[in-house]
Amino acid sequence: MSKKTLVEATINGETVEFLCEPRQSLLETLRDVLELTGSKEGCLTGDCGACTVLVEGRPVCSCLMLGVEAQGKNITTVEGLATNGVLSVLQNKFLEHAALQCGICTPGFLISAKSLLDRNPKPTEHDVRYALAGNLCRCTGYDKIVKAVLDAAAAIRSQGEGKAAAR
Amino acid sequence: MHAINYDAPTTLDQAVSILKTHGENARPFCGGTDIIIQLRAGVRRTEHLVDVKKIKELQVLSFDAKKGLRLGAAVPCIEISESDVMRRHYPGLTEAAHLIGSLQIQNRASVGGNLCNGSPAADTTPALIVLGARARIVGPNGEREVPVEAFVVSPGRTVLKPGELLVELLVPAPAPHSSDAYLRFIPRNEMDIAVVGVGAAVTLDGDKVKAARIALAAVGPTPILASKAADAIIGMKLDDAALEAAGRAASAACSPIDDMRGTAEFRLHITAVLTRRVLSIAAERAKKN
Numbered sequence: 344m345s346k347k348t349l350v351e352a353t354i355n356g357e358t359v360e361f362l363c364e365p366r367q368s369l370l371e372t373l374r375d376v377l378e379l380t381g382s383k384e385g386c387l388t389g390d391c392g393a394c395t396v397l398v399e400g401r402p403v404c405s406c407l408m409l410g411v412e413a414q415g416k417n418i419t420t421v422e423g424l425a426t427n428g429v430l431s432v433l434q435n436k437f438l439e440h441a442a443l444q445c446g447i448c449t450p451g452f453l454i455s456a457k458s459l460l461d462r463n464p465k466p467t468e469h470d471v472r473y474a475l476a477g478n479l480c481r482c483t484g485y486d487k488i489v490k491a492v493l494d495a496a497a498a499i500r501s502q503g504e505g506k507a508a509a510r
Numbered sequence: 511m512h513a514i515n516y517d518a519p520t521t522l523d524q525a526v527s528i529l530k531t532h533g534e535n536a537r538p539f540c541g542g543t544d545i546i547i548q549l550r551a552g553v554r555r556t557e558h559l560v561d562v563k564k565i566k567e568l569q570v571l572s573f574d575a576k577k578g579l580r581l582g583a584a585v586p587c588i589e590i591s592e593s594d595v596m597r598r599h600y601p602g603l604t605e606a607a608h609l610i611g612s613l614q615i616q617n618r619a620s621v622g623g624n625l626c627n628g629s630p631a632a633d634t635t636p637a638l639i640v641l642g643a644r645a646r647i648v649g650p651n652g653e654r655e656v657p658v659e660a661f662v663v664s665p666g667r668t669v670l671k672p673g674e675l676l677v678e679l680l681v682p683a684p685a686p687h688s689s690d691a692y693l694r695f696i697p698r699n700e701m702d703i704a705v706v707g708v709g710a711a712v713t714l715d716g717d718k719v720k721a722a723r724i725a726l727a728a729v730g731p732t733p734i735l736a737s738k739a740a741d742a743i744i745g746m747k748l749d750d751a752a753l754e755a756a757g758r759a760a761s762a763a764c765s766p767i768d769d770m771r772g773t774a775e776f777r778l779h780i781t782a783v784l785t786r787r788v789l790s791i792a793a794e795r796a797k798k799n
Binding site for chain 1: 588
């Protein structure tokens with residue numbers, strides 16, 4: 344067995360140090376070492392997107408990245424979406440629209456959707472479907488997920504307008 | 511996955527030194543979207559991964575109207591598809607990079623990695639070949655350059671010797687009145703492995719073809735430069751007869767297999783169809799340049 348490496352990364356805004364073996368994926372490291380079990384293991388081949396996390400703001404499959412590659416990186420997992428136990432607008436819209444059934448794919452969808460909304464506050468349905476194309480869901484048929492993301496975008500925009508008006 | 515060692519050198523010298531020390535037991539590592547899967551499945555074995563993403567020469571993406579494109583081997587596909595310069599000057603290579611996998615994959619996978627993985631079905635490899643791209647390699651005995659069409663030697667195997675590493679892809683500047691295009695056939699809309707892929711680059715002189723290159727994916731053990739298909743249209747007006755001739759010659763350059771994605775017969779047919787279409791697209795683009 345190769346020896347463990349010390350890795351320092353920023354995960355969900357906190358600086359974290361952890362030990363991992365080079366053969367361990369970022370997903371294994373998050374789940375088994377850091378006990379952040381929100382990111383899910385689906386296919387382990389980069390097809391399903393259940394393990395999607397943001398690395399430097401970009402969505403990647405954490406099953407296809409090594410834990411040691413996280414050194415110095417800024418990583419966001421689904422655990423980083425809520426603030427002090429309060430769900431984000433996007434998460435609430437998934438609940439409102441019943442955009443999940445079994446829930447295994449949901450953390451990955453939330454992360455991909457967050458990445459889209461961070462870049463594009465006014466996405467079209469096509470933009471949403473394109474951004475979520477790397478995430479598979481076998482329950483919902485996708486429509487509710489797409490509606491939830493579009494509604495979240497609208498809600499975040501009107502929040503922004505509200506804040507601007509208050510100033 | 512079996513136990514491995516990992517290094518992330520920051521200079522070419524360090525990378526070559528580590529690769530040389532471990533010889534056949536080491537492999538350069540970039541986006542990991544192929545090799546992590548292969549190591550897990552046991553279809554490739556390596557003791558030592560040398561992460562090349564921190565080496566600045568491998569992250570270069572620069573275009574000069576005279577010298578052409580320098581594309582570092584580790585530049586992720588997303589940087590190519592988001593680049594206006596790439597879209598304008600190399601639309602075929604850009605569309606090939608853009609149709610690899612999901613956004614999650616494009617954020618990690620690189621054109622250099624796509625080439626080094628050595629798959630006959632790699633989408634960006636024919637797109638590089640038609641542009642006349644050369645692969646700049648460094649190793650323990652210095653540097654060398656290899657034309658991309660000679661880089662892959664058999665499925666999963668390349669010209670890279672132990673200790674060597676792909677630094678960058680050098681692509682000539684597009685000639686006036688030229689352009690490129692890439693098309694692939696897959697049984698669904700997106701995100702699959704090519705059943706057939708065809709790239710073309712065309713330079714026009716008035717309404718006649720002055721120069722052309724056509725390259726094929728997934729129809730033989732390696733990506734194929736179909737020189738005779740290009741010869742069939744050089745000096746010709748790109749009418750239906752010329753397109754038919756190029757398509758026939760492209761099919762004749764294939765040695766496809768039957769597999770779960772398609773039969774050999776189907777692949778030969780699709781190669782001709784895509785060759786006609788991709789040449790038309792490249793020529794339309796070339797007219798505007």
